[in-house]
Amino acid sequence: MILDWDTLLQDCVDFTQRLIQTPSMPFEEAQLAELVAAELQKLKFDQVWIDGMGNVNGRIRGTDPSLGALVLNTHLDHVDPGEPSLWSVPPYSGTIVGDRIVGRGACDIKGPLAVQVYSMAALLRAGLQPRRDVVFSGVVQEEIGGAGAKHWAETLDYDVDLVVLGEPSDNKIALGHRGIAQMWVRFNGRSVHASVPEKGVNPNYALAKFLQDLTTAKSELSAHELLGPTTISPTIIEVDTKSTNVTPAWTRVCLDFRTASESHNSLRAFVQRVAGDQPIVLEDGLCSNPTPYPSSDETIYGFYTPPTDEKVQSAQALIGAGMGHEAELSSYQFATDGRHFVPYNLTMIGYGPSLESQAHVVDEYIAIPKMVESLRGHVELIQNY
Numbered sequence: 064m065i066l067d068w069d070t071l072l073q074d075c076v077d078f079t080q081r082l083i084q085t086p087s088m089p090f091e092e093a094q095l096a097e098l099v100a101a102e103l104q105k106l107k108f109d110q111v112w113i114d115g116m117g118n119v120n121g122r123i124r125g126t127d128p129s130l131g132a133l134v135l136n137t138h139l140d141h142v143d144p145g146e147p148s149l150w151s152v153p154p155y156s157g158t159i160v161g162d163r164i165v166g167r168g169a170c171d172i173k174g175p176l177a178v179q180v181y182s183m184a185a186l187l188r189a190g191l192q193p194r195r196d197v198v199f200s201g202v203v204q205e206e207i208g209g210a211g212a213k214h215w216a217e218t219l220d221y222d223v224d225l226v227v228l229g230e231p232s233d234n235k236i237a238l239g240h241r242g243i244a245q246m247w248v249r250f251n252g253r254s255v256h257a258s259v260p261e262k263g264v265n266p267n268y269a270l271a272k273f274l275q276d277l278t279t280a281k282s283e284l285s286a287h288e289l290l291g292p293t294t295i296s297p298t299i300i301e302v303d304t305k306s307t308n309v310t311p312a313w314t315r316v317c318l319d320f321r322t323a324s325e326s327h328n329s330l331r332a333f334v335q336r337v338a339g340d341q342p343i344v345l346e347d348g349l350c351s352n353p354t355p356y357p358s359s360d361e362t363i364y365g366f367y368t369p370p371t372d373e374k375v376q377s378a379q380a381l382i383g384a385g386m387g388h389e390a391e392l393s394s395y396q397f398a399t400d401g402r403h404f405v406p407y408n409l410t411m412i413g414y415g416p417s418l419e420s421q422a423h424v425v426d427e428y429i430a431i432p433k434m435v436e437s438l439r440g441h442v443e444l445i446q447n448y
């Protein structure tokens with residue numbers, strides 16, 4: 064393919080800077096969506112549209128309309144930059160420092176968004192058509208729960224073969240991330256005046272023993288070979304009373320699990336085992352809004368696409384060929400919008416040029432050499448998948 068890679072990279076870097084210079088906190092993405100839509104028009108995408116939720120989309124048509132689309136997904140919003148004086152450059156400047164672009168959203172997710180858009184533009188510039196339709200999908204509100212992604216999936220009116228999430232994966236292929244489960248574990252006692260503790264039963268002691276036992280028992284939780292170990296974090300502790308001179312009638316702790324290898328039933332059994340013969344009451348569901356999980360032995364994932372999946376193997380081979388070295392497999396620590404596509408049976412992989420460790424930090428950056436490598440991987444994928 065005849066392509067001017069230097070110009071493509073320059074244009075991609077310039078677009079990343081303009082994206083960073085257009086702040087787009089959740090609910091405030093409209094101006095950025097307009098900027099992206101105008102860019103897609105200028106690059107001569109076959110179709111450009113903003114949906115009712117404010118998600119921006121662009122399609123280039125493939126030669127075979129019977130094939131499901133390849134979707135490149137990123138989000139439009141970002142987290143707050145915090146105190147600007149902590150940054151070495153203004154957070155919305157997109158300044159180039161050495162071989163990095165620095166600014167809020169550079170890593171998560173404006174650099175990867177620009178790479179997706181310019182990889183598609185590369186084909187148009189070279190006068191080539193992909194095999195299947197390729198659709199760019201930039202969604203709103205990822206950082207606050209993913210309403211944009213949910214809306215996109217709910218209203219999808221074309222076949223999708225594979226979704227590529229642009230979330231930072233260091234140009235590796237991320238096959239998923241762990242899921243979240245929470246529960247309150249409550250210990251009941253008998254409340255009395257704090258001056259006569261021997262007349263009551265103070266549940267704080269039972270809780271203390273439980274937490275102590277948890278520190279050793281947590282190693283019994285299983286791990287997933289690619290997505291990593293199940294972790295458990297006791298977070299909030301609450302008692303029934305606000306009075307400092309009354310022993311509590313009950314005390315409870317919120318346990319936060321991240322898991323890719325346990326089920327709701329196995330987590331309940333684990334907590335019972337740790338409690339031993341101390342009576343406990345379990346209330347599961349998110350601690351902020353406990354709606355009981357169903358009784359289930361199904362593994363809790365965010366999303367997981369097995370490495371044996373044909374689509375993974377085909378994408379991995381193409382991306383590797385484009386980059387000039389094998390594309391390694393990995394997973395995400397954080398959660399992504401990919402979890403909202405699971406109910407729709409969409410196959411997903413993550414592939415983005417930035418580092419997960421750069422997401423949501425001061426002086427967030429993306430390395431320009433990684434963008435070049437990713438453009439090459441994406442172009443090969445888009446052309447031949």
Ligand SMILES: [Zn+2]
Pocket residue numbers: 138171172205230231
């Ligand atoms: Zn992100």
